[in-house]
Amino acid sequence: MPSSVLNNNIPHSILFPHEPLHLLPLNVFRYSCFAHNFGPSLAKLFARSHKCVFLGFTKSQKGYKCFSPSLNNYFTSANVTFIESSFLF
Numbered sequence: 001m002p003s004s005v006l007n008n009n010i011p012h013s014i015l016f017p018h019e020p021l022h023l024l025p026l027n028v029f030r031y032s033c034f035a036h037n038f039g040p041s042l043a044k045l046f047a048r049s050h051k052c053v054f055l056g057f058t059k060s061q062k063g064y065k066c067f068s069p070s071l072n073n074y075f076t077s078a079n080v081t082f083i084e085s086s087f088l089f
Contacts, residue, residue, distance in 0.1 A: 030054065035066045036079040054082065 002008045012021055034049040042048065052066040055074075063078040 032083040033064070033066060034081045034083070035064075035068070035075065035077040036081070037077075038079065049081070054080070 002010055006014055010021075012019075031054050033052055033054045035052050036049045038048065050066075050068045050071060052068040055065040055067055057063075058065050058076050061076050063076040064080045065074065065076055066080065067074050
């Protein structure tokens with residue numbers, strides 16, 4: 001929250017003047033993306049990503065909220081590659 005003591009600035013901009021407030025880049029909703037899975041339970045030749053739809057950002061975790069139609073599952077992933085030239089549907 002901006003403070004009148006800090007000349008209507010937030011504390012983050014005073015402490016870190018050259019760092020952005022949000023570390024995740026903003027992307028457009030409904031674009032196709034690939035959510036990567038680097039879990040230790042995967043074997044060497046297993047698929048390491050799922051094609052999904054980008055839904056938004058979560059408030060409780062750092063990551064992107066995605067929906068995979070092939071798995072019929074919603075999940076949050078921090079490792080996502082976006083394809084902004086095509087929609088999934």
